[in-house]
Amino acid sequence: MSILTSTPNQTDKGRVVVAMSGGVDSSVAAALLVEQGYEVIGMMMRLWSEASVGPATATNRCCTPDQMADARRVADKLGIPFYVADVRQQFRQAIVQFFLDEHEAGRTPNPCVECNRQIRFTYLLERALAMDADFLATGHYARIESTSNGYVLMQGLDLNKDQSYVLHTLRQDQLAHVLFPISSYTKDEVREIARRFGLSVASKRESQDLCFLSDGDYRRFIRDNSIQIHQPGPILDLDGHELGRHQGLPFYTIGQRKGLGIAAAEPLFVLRKDTARNALIVGPRDSLGARELVAEGVNWISGIIPTSPITAQVKIRYKAAPIPATVTPLGGERAHVRFDEPAFGVTPGQAAVFYDGSVCLGGGLIINDDAREEEGHLISGIAEGIRG
Amino acid sequence: MQRNTIYLDHSATTPVHPAVVEAMAPYWTEQYGNPSSHHRTGYIAARAVSVARSRVADILGVDPDAIVFTGCGSESNNIALRGVMTAARAAGRGNHLITSAIEHSAVLATARQLRDYFGFDLTILPVDEFGRVRLADVEAAIRPDTALISVMAANNEVGSIQPWQEIGALARSHGILFHTDAVQLIASRKWGLASEPIDLMTIAPHKFYGPKGVGILVVRPGTEIITSQSGGGHEGGLRAGTLNVPLIVGAAEALSLAATELDQRRDHVIPLRNRLLTELPAALPDLCIVTGHPAERLPHHASFAFRGLSGNDLLIHLDVAGIAASSGSACSSGDPKPSAVLEALGLGPEWTKGGLRLTLGIHNTAGEIEYTVKTLTAIARDLAALEAAFVTAY
Numbered sequence: 001m002s003i004l005t006s007t008p009n010q011t012d013k014g015r016v017v018v019a020m021s022g023g024v025d026s027s028v029a030a031a032l033l034v035e036q037g038y039e040v041i042g043m044m045m046r047l048w049s050e051a052s053v054g055p056a057t058a059t060n061r062c063c064t065p066d067q068m069a070d071a072r073r074v075a076d077k078l079g080i081p082f083y084v085a086d087v088r089q090q091f092r093q094a095i096v097q098f099f100l101d102e103h104e105a106g107r108t109p110n111p112c113v114e115c116n117r118q119i120r121f122t123y124l125l126e127r128a129l130a131m132d133a134d135f136l137a138t139g140h141y142a143r144i145e146s147t148s149n150g151y152v153l154m155q156g157l158d159l160n161k162d163q164s165y166v167l168h169t170l171r172q173d174q175l176a177h178v179l180f181p182i183s184s185y186t187k188d189e190v191r192e193i194a195r196r197f198g199l200s201v202a203s204k205r206e207s208q209d210l211c212f213l214s215d216g217d218y219r220r221f222i223r224d225n226s227i228q229i230h231q232p233g234p235i236l237d238l239d240g241h242e243l244g245r246h247q248g249l250p251f252y253t254i255g256q257r258k259g260l261g262i263a264a265a266e267p268l269f270v271l272r273k274d275t276a277r278n279a280l281i282v283g284p285r286d287s288l289g290a291r292e293l294v295a296e297g298v299n300w301i302s303g304i305i306p307t308s309p310i311t312a313q314v315k316i317r318y319k320a321a322p323i324p325a326t327v328t329p330l331g332g333e334r335a336h337v338r339f340d341e342p343a344f345g346v347t348p349g350q351a352a353v354f355y356d357g358s359v360c361l362g363g364g365l366i367i368n369d370d371a372r373e374e375e376g377h378l379i380s381g382i383a384e385g386i387r388g
Numbered sequence: 389m390q391r392n393t394i395y396l397d398h399s400a401t402t403p404v405h406p407a408v409v410e411a412m413a414p415y416w417t418e419q420y421g422n423p424s425s426h427h428r429t430g431y432i433a434a435r436a437v438s439v440a441r442s443r444v445a446d447i448l449g450v451d452p453d454a455i456v457f458t459g460c461g462s463e464s465n466n467i468a469l470r471g472v473m474t475a476a477r478a479a480g481r482g483n484h485l486i487t488s489a490i491e492h493s494a495v496l497a498t499a500r501q502l503r504d505y506f507g508f509d510l511t512i513l514p515v516d517e518f519g520r521v522r523l524a525d526v527e528a529a530i531r532p533d534t535a536l537i538s539v540m541a542a543n544n545e546v547g548s549i550q551p552w553q554e555i556g557a558l559a560r561s562h563g564i565l566f567h568t569d570a571v572q573l574i575a576s577r578k579w580g581l582a583s584e585p586i587d588l589m590t591i592a593p594h595k596f597y598g599p600k601g602v603g604i605l606v607v608r609p610g611t612e613i614i615t616s617q618s619g620g621g622h623e624g625g626l627r628a629g630t631l632n633v634p635l636i637v638g639a640a641e642a643l644s645l646a647a648t649e650l651d652q653r654r655d656h657v658i659p660l661r662n663r664l665l666t667e668l669p670a671a672l673p674d675l676c677i678v679t680g681h682p683a684e685r686l687p688h689h690a691s692f693a694f695r696g697l698s699g700n701d702l703l704i705h706l707d708v709a710g711i712a713a714s715s716g717s718a719c720s721s722g723d724p725k726p727s728a729v730l731e732a733l734g735l736g737p738e739w740t741k742g743g744l745r746l747t748l749g750i751h752n753t754a755g756e757i758e759y760t761v762k763t764l765t766a767i768a769r770d771l772a773a774l775e776a777a778f779v780t781a782y
Contacts (some may be wrong), residue, residue, distance in 0.1 A: 041708060042720065043704075061720070081708070083707070084705045084722030085700070085722055086701075086723065087697060087722075090778060094778075126774050127701075127771075130705065130767070130771065130774065131704075131705050131708040131709070
């Protein structure tokens with residue numbers, strides 16, 4: 001059925017709220033749903049973003065008037081209603097504050113994970129259901145399959161674009177009401193579909209993460225928006241020798257090499273942050289490799305916590321390659337991960353996401369090293385297989 | 389989504405009455421003349437305008453010379469404020485303008501521009517908790533150089549009818565001109581402007597089943613105005629531009645129908661409005677209050693504030709449920725500001741983003757109102773629960 005002859009109001013497929021950003025992915029998601037015969041309602045969330053600083057870089061930011069106009073044009077083209085919901089206050093409270101707090105606590109958060117958890121698949125999903133929608137759809141590259149054991153979240157077919165990492169917090173009750181219409185296409189195919197539908201956004205460039213920054217400089221953002229005063233402190237090597245001074249722990253990330261301002265015979269990397277001593281610990285690349293981590297707030301997408309250690313592939317960052325590992329559920333929504341080979345750049349605050357092939361099993365947030373050491377005895381005990 | 393929408397936004401605009409469409413019909417393609425032309429085609433058009441002008445004047449109780457056809461209500465307000473203030477200054481009669489905090493932006497933004505860019509003095513009057521201007525405040529604001537008082541006849545957002553007769557009389561006793569934006573009130577009462585203390589009055593026919601694109605400004609003959617749109621001497625030199633004959637004919641027809649059907653229309657909408665005003669706050673105690681005056685309000689107008697909710701969200705959910713409503717703070721770009729009118733009423737921040745207006749028309753039915761009360765109650769409860777859950781989480 002052509003989009004021009006479809007009658008979206010006479011359908012028994014159900015009502016879908018599609019989260020539209022003005023980008024090509026969510027636009028094509030909306031177009032495909034219309035073509036499939038759903039009653040589609042376009043919704044843009046106006047999220048909080050910083051007022052512009054410095055030269056205008058508005059194309060990087062979400063929810064600009066231009067993005068809104070693009071989304072509205074697409075909705076008009078598809079003949080679907082389009083609304084803009086003001087979610088700025090909620091986003092500022094739940095996501096931006098979390099981003100600042102995590103940095104203060106010596107961690108490096110992934111706000112997209114948190115935004116999907118709290119805003120997109122809680123706040124917006126609840127409101128979609130409140131308007132009698134059957135589903136919330138987004139333009140994510142990930143697949144949902146319904147099996148006899150419930151819903152399964154799988155990587156998108158385009159592995160370069162796969163976004164299951166930032167969706168690992170989804171639960172069964174949410175998956176029952178979520179659609180990812182572009183999941184079985186590559187980005188190139190999505191652009192092609194956009195052209196087929198005559199959508200003006202077909203060749204728009206990718207949006208960037210950290211949508212609330214005006215200039216992409218998160219260090220400046222933390223400096224401008226944090227209530228904490230960031231104390232300079234020592235940069236220490238693994239033996240405790242002071243090699244230099246840092247400008248404040250939030251301004252550094254694990255694995256960072258450039259910008260440390262120290263001269264050494266071999267390249268030095270940020271290994272970890274010692275918040276208790278306000279010290280930045282650096283060392284050679286070899287020392288960056290970690291054999292284990294502990295994640296907290298772990299979500300098991302199946303809803304069932306494994307009763308024994310499982311083998312899995314674990315991604316420690318959005319763009320990291322999966323590393324073979326053994327994942328052992330601990331109490332209190334925690335899990336221990338022992339890598340088969342050293343994992344480089346394990347960063348507290350980032351998500352550790354567990355896969356069985358293309359199936360996303362779930363994941364949690366990597367905890368700080370010092371917190372891990374406190375329960376070291378427990379972890380080592382369990383990792384040896386006491387429960388297994 | 390083109391289901392049978394329950395349209396409850398008649399203060400925004402109304403459908404054009406079939407009789408109005410019929411009255412306008414000949415003037416698009418058959419009697420298309422320019423009323424300023426000196427041939428029979430032009431004379432026919434001029435006669436149509438003349439008849440329309442007389443019909444409007446008769447209904448309002450003024451001389452036909454007092455009727456100025458404009459492009460819209462906003463334009464009428466602009467001509468009144470700019471024209472009177474400029475003329476007063478030119479004649480050395482005054483430099484001070486008084487208006488209220490709850491005027492339509494066509495008045496308020498114009499008044500602020502006159503102050504900020506043209507050097508006029510401006511007093512913006514507060515309102516009481518029912519959204520009404522207090523006479524004592526007007527009196528206190530009057531100065532020797534006050535040239536114009538502009539207070540609306542009834543407020544668009546909260547429906548309160550203003551004490552315009554008293555304000556007009558007060559102005560007259562001080563020799564000050566009185567303008568009233570009667571866009572909301574015009575079709576809800578009988579007028580006898582010959583004996584009413586109004587010097588200038590703004591009318592917008594699309595609010596009473598007339599066409600968009602035409603407005604009326606009543607200007608008591610002898611009132612000095614310097615036009616802000618100069619050109620040919622159309623409309624007594626007050627509004628240059630070729631007359632829009634079909635819309636002017638339609639405006640007169642719509643006003644005439646409104647006068648003829650006045651009682652019938654009031655009797656239809658008042659019981660429906662009263663159901664909304666009583667049933668919604670009763671169904672949503674602590675969450676929903678009536679805004680504006682409980683009794684001195686427009687017959688078709690019900691307005692509310694919802695605690696802690698966003699009027700914008702309410703509109704989205706209502707629209708999805710097939711109900712077209714309005715909110716004082718709504719905006720299509722997801723950037724709703726607190727309602728300035730609700731703030732002027734003294735409501736706190738927990739209320740001022742949650743304004744909702746339901747305005748009735750001749751086609752609304754009791755069944756529609758029943759569905760609206762039921763649906764809006766459920767939506768408000770749902771949103772309040774979701775909002776509370778979110779607040780608890782943080």
